[in-house]
Each structure stands twice: as C-alpha cells, then as structure tokens.
Amino acid sequence: MKTLLIILSFLISTISFAQETIFKGNPDTAFEVARKMAFNKQREQAQDSLLFILTKYPNYHDIRSFLATTYSWDGHYQKAKKEFDYVLKKSPKRLDTWQAAIKNELWSSAPTSALQMTNEALKHLPNNPDILYLKASAQDNLNRPEEALKTLENSLALNPNHEKTKAYKISLKNKLSLNTIGFKAAVDLYSEVFDPMQYYLLKYIRATKYGSIHGKININHRFQSTGAQFEIDMYPRIANGLYAYLNFGVSNSFLFPDIRYGAELHQSLPKGFEASLGFRGLKFSTTTIIYTGSIGWYNKNNYWSFRSYVTPGEPSASMSGTLSFRKYGRDANNFFSIDVGAGFSPEENRFNFGGNENTIINLQSQKFNLGYYFSSKNNNNLWGAQAGVSHQEISFNPGSYFWIYSFSLSWDFLFK
Template sequence: MISKIVIKITYIIAFLSVFQMSGQEIKYNGDPDASFEKARYLAFNQQRKQAQDTLLFILTKYPDYHDIRSFLASTYSWDGDYKKARKEFDYILKKEKEDRNIWMAAIKNEIWADMPYVALEMTDTALKTIPNDPELLYLKASAQEKTNNPLEALSTLDAVLKENPNDQNAKEYKASLKNSLSQNTIGLTSSLDIYSDVFDPMQYYGLSYRRLTKYGSVIGKVNFNRRFNENGLQYEIDLYPKIANGLYGYVNVGLSKSFLFPDIRFGAELYKSLPKSFEVSLGLRTLKYSTTTNIYTGSLGWYTGNSYLAFRPYFTPGETGTSKSGTVTYRKYRSDAENFLGVSLSVGYSPEINQFNINQDASEFVDLKAQRINFSYFFTSSNKQNAWGTQFGVAHQEIIFDQGNYFWIYSVGLSWDLKFK
C-alpha cells in the first residue's frame, strides 16, 4: 500500500517537473531585434501566421516594444482582422499618444474596417496632439467623405494644401472628390397611414430637389397629401447653411393654401459639434393655421463607433398648458451615413411629428397622449448614385375629438433618391 502511494507521488512530481520545464521553454529568451527582423521577412513572404506567432512570442517578454506590437497590428489589419488590430493599436495609444505613425496606422485600420465615424473621431483626437499634420488631415478628409460629408472633406483638403501647396496626393484626392461629387439629388417619397378606427387610410407623397453648394445644402420640396377625402399641396424649402467649422444651421419655410397643411410653416435650428463626438442643437418650429402654434425643440446626439444615439424633446405651449414630448433615435451605420438601420421611440403628442393627424389649430391638441415606434432601413447602390429607404411604424394615439379613447396607426413608407452632377 505504502509502495503504491510512493509511486503515485513520484509520478506527480515528475509530471510537475515536466510542466515546469515546458513553461520555461515557452518563454522568449533571445534577441528581440533579430527575431523582429525574421518576423518581418516572414510577413512579407506570404508567411503571415508564422510572423504573427513570432511577434506574439517576443511580446511575452517585451510587451512595450511598440514597434513590434504596431507591426503585429498592421499584419492583422492586412488580413482583415480589424478587431485584433484595434486591440493592439489601442494598447500602444494608451501609452504613446504622440507617435503619428501609430495614429495613422490605427486610423487606416478603422477606415478599412468600414468604421468611418471611429476613424473621424480618432483623427480629431490625434490632431489635438499633432496639430495641422498633413497626413492626418488627409485621413480625416477620407473619413469625412465616408460619413457623407464631402464638403467638409474638401475643406479639410484645402487646409492641407494651404500648408503644403505641392502635396500631390491632396491635389489628386481633391480633384477626384470634386469630380465625383454629386451636387444634385432628386428624391421621391411615399407613405401610407392605416387607422384601426375612425379614419380612412391617409396617403402622403413628396418630390424634392437638392442642390449641394459650398455654403451648404438647399432643398426644394412639393408635398401632396390625400386625407379626409381631400387633396392638398404644400411647397417647402430647406436650407442647411454652413456657418463655421463644427457649426451649421437649419432653416425651413413651407406654404400652402390647403386646409390639410398649415398656411405657413417655419423652422430654424442651430447645430454645434462638441468634443467626444457629441452634437447639440436648439431650434423653433412654427405652424400657422387661423392661430399660430410655436414648438420649441433641440437635440443631443452622440456618435460612438458606427452608431448614433439622439434625444429630441418638444415643448408646445397651448390652451391647456405646455405639452412635453420626446423622441429617442438610434442608428447603426454600415459603410457610410446613407447606409444604416434605425429605430426611434416617441412618447407624447407634438404637432411637429403628428401634424398630419390634424387639420385645424394645433394648439388645441397639445395635451393628447401618444406613443410611437418606427423602424427604418436605408441603403445605396454600389456606385452610391441611387439611395433607397424603407420605414415601418406603429403608433398608439388618443383620438382628437374623443380624448380618453385611442386608435392604432400603422405606417409604411418608401423613398428613392437619384444623385447626378
């Protein structure tokens, strides 16, 4: 019995000894520079996996050898493994914030990963540490183009060329961007509201023309509605003037002679970009029927990665007090700002978002209760010339002339935009 116990103990000691020796053997104990050179040779000769194994082996002993970790991240990026590359770049940037080469490689990784909003945020952070760097500005322009801000991209390229008039890459990029920039867009929209009670289905159609200028966008619209067995037209113009870097506005004017629309619709808002990818705005909407209703609004938005989250409240003074309502919107962007999935949740009644449910003075109905959820999906053709959108929403709303009772509203919508020079 004792002999068996001794044998078992001997086996355990032998096993632990082998395990310890194995553990010692997997630790790196060599010349990191020579091994790094060998890994580079492997990486550039179609032996990427072996190169990565070698680089990881060196980092077990030299975790802060940033050139090695950066090269490892770059090989991950070349292989399309952007998540692994991001992890390695983040490790370096937490300790070394002034290395422009690391910033550039990390930003390129996000651009290649179709994460332009992340890339744009990173360029802004890098430029605070390394201001006016032409190559970082070049990458910023690329990210701005991918987030559907070509005019901002052109402005950034102008900043590059102002400092370096002979920068051939910036010249060629600017020429290419201007040549491909679609300054005109024609759009068609249609939607249908189906009511569970009281009202017949209501139809909405819109035709728009958008012109992109160096001062901002100008959009003309003609809206046609069929509601309450009547037809009506409204004419609108939207302006999005660029005021300064990170500051732009919104102005809207609408006119109609139909009782289905307000006689005059007016809107104005000012948007300001903030650090950490936040954006705020403050604005006003006015609807004039026989009396005038003013709606005070604003927004707080946040871009995080390729996601966008925003909250917009509405405050509408009326005969029974001030109505308060709000909408939370979430978007998940894909390749750019025109390709995304979205969902929005609204609580409370606002004539701004529920205006088609009324055909008289909006101020009488600001205390109505309503809840709405809306899903949307927008996508473009491969050449970005065509853009389509689909929307589906469900609302639970108090009946205007029978408060305390509710109906359901089911909404579907389609849109199509065609871009041309």
C-alpha cells in the same frame, strides 16, 4: 506567465544598466517588451526603452519606425517626422514606413507635405496602391476632389482588386455628386374612424460650399381632399463643427399650415457628441410656436439621439420626445434604424387643427418605427423602407385610442 518573465527580465536589465549610456541587451527581446508596453498605456516608458535600444542599434529601422509611430499617436508630429525621415533616407523602399510617415503629415494638418511625400514614395514604389490611396487622401484634404478621383481611377486601372481604393472612389463620387432628386411615398392606415391617408414628397437638393439647399413639394391626400405644400430647407455652415437649419414653407390647402418656418443650430461636441436647439412656427388659424432640441452620440458604427418638442399651451405645455438608434453599414447611406417616441407634436403631425390646437397638442400618443436604408454599389441610388405603429388618443373622444399603421418607401438619385 512567459510575458511577465520577459517584462521582469527587461526591467532588471534596464535597472542594471541604468548608469550605462549604451544598450547591452537583446534588441529583439527588448523591442517585443517595448511594443507590449506601448499598447498597454505605458507609452512614455516604451519610448524611453526604444530610444535606449537605438543607442546601440541606430539602424534597426523597425524600432525607429515604431518609435516614430508612437510619437504620431501622441500628436508629436515633428518628432515623428524626424524619425521617419531618418529611416526613409537609409531605406527608401519601406512601404510601412512611407505609409506611417504620410499619415503623420495628414494627421498634422499638412496635406501639402503629405502630397509631396506620396510623389517621392512613388519614385521608389511605382504604382503602389496603398501610396496612391494616400495621395488621393492628400488631394482630397487640399480640396482637390476631382484630382483625387482621377488618382483613384488610375490606381484601380492597375490594381482593380484593391478594396480600400474601390470604397474610397465610391465615397468620393458621392461627395462630388452635388445634385440629388428624391421621391417618397407613405401611407397611414387607421384601425377606425379615418380612411387611409396618403403622403408624397418630391425633392431636389443642391450641395454648395456654403451648405446644402433643399427644395420640397409635399402632397397629402386626406379627408377626401388633396393639397400641396412648398418648402425650402437650408443647412448653412457657420464654423467648424457648427451649422444651422433654416426652413420656410407655404400652402393654400387646409391640409397644411398656411405658413411654416423654423431655425435651429447644430454643434459638434467632444467624444462624438452633438447637440442642437431651435424652434418651429406653424400658422394655422393661429400661430403655434414649438421649441425643440436634440442630443446625439456617435459611437463607432452606432448613432443614438434624443429629440424633444415643447409646445406652449393651456392649461400646460405639451411635450413629446423620440429616442432614435441607427446601426450603420459601410457608410452613412446604409443603416438600420429604430425610433421609439411618446407625446404629440404638431411638427411631426403636420395638418391643420381647425382652431383646436390647444386640445389636440395635449393628446396622448406612443409610436414605434423600424427603418432600413441602403444604396447601390456606386452610391448613386439610395433606397429606404420604413414601417411603424402608433397608439394615439382620439381628439373628439378623449380617453379612447386608435392604432395607426405607417409604411413608406423612398428613393434618391445623386448626380453631378
């Protein structure tokens, strides 16, 4: 009720002085009302009010700085810069204004200007950790991550408890870790028919400016035999928001397809969405082509995705789908996952079908998986654990099912 009266009073005052060119009210009260309007989706009205107050109080720096910030929110970066410059020339030790002004340059894709502003700000606010943080951001935006890391390290030497800087340093070191080696071990336990099946993966990843390259060795122990498959995955960047997935693998073991290959395009979409479309090819006794696509959505720390596989065959095509959810922690390496799926796909069940592809790909199957992935404090070591259960139709006894209990552990090590 009090807020409503303040707003009504301010509106009446504004109407009363509509013909005036100079503000005559209480600037503090008017500023409070204008702020509420700005945060209540009445941005233009708030900006008009702030400008009107400044006709009488041009050096009320809190008002002018807030006005500039609202311009920046709206993408009017040059208007914001003009107001920020006015304030900083009059009062160059205003930390909040320096921060907002530098962020305005970063948001306007002007990292060079942002870097110059951080250097100027540090003359007035020496060794300030918030300004040094923004300086590292500008250097990182200029594709100078090594310089950014040095800035962060220097800042932490003077301000060891600055949490944002510590988190940024970890993230940047992770970005500069161009090499990864990893190992994964998994086992499937069957309720009947089959003995336990063991899976091992050894991988090496190299990040390049064109995208990452993954070399992998898959080793399986099944049916009292052990076999290996050699694969290479590539994720080339094509354009902003668009990248591809390319795959090729070979094996001389009956436990794997003789040859596998695939390609897929991934495109970022507005409002946190992304989509992909591609195919996989698996050469067993004959070649099986699988078409796949996905849709994903990032919402704050949550990620939802649905992927489907369609495998043409007789008497009809086989379809499978998996709905996945991830809840992220402090970064992309720390998350909890849930996967729920139905249908059988030879892409997800990679083994030789012995000429029975058309029969096996139409098997009924349901699955449920839980996963937990976390990293060391410096993000150099990444660990993962997953457990799941599947209810799958038996290929040689249609209509009958067995249970498959799956467990896996993984470890990745990142280094320069």
